[in-house]
Amino acid sequence: MRGFQQDRLGESEILTDAGLSNGGNAMMYFNAELRMATARPFNRNLTTVVFADAGNVFDRVGQLDFGRLRPAAGFGFRYDSPLGPLRVDLGFKLDKYIFPKAIERRWEIHISLFEVF
8 A cells, every 4th residue: 555665554453553554354455546648758648636535444344344454545657658657646645653662664665667556
């Protein structure tokens, strides 16, 4: 989920005091993305995106709860490279947690090749 580092999203039952996940057996994830054509550098499409994500990882399926989803929002760019879409997203947590041994960073950068959906 954009706005979170890998293995740092989850409910308190599965997170360590440092904010790392022990893994869970259930996950909810929702996202919305708006894409706008921006430019054509090197005759390739460059697209700007804004997004909103919400999700969480839970210990068990019976604990799934819409009220416990963690929100994130942000913006990014998509470049239509010869290998496929190159994605760069900057996500911001809309609710920052403080753990006994760590404080969540407010933002995260995600760089990837190809589209998720």
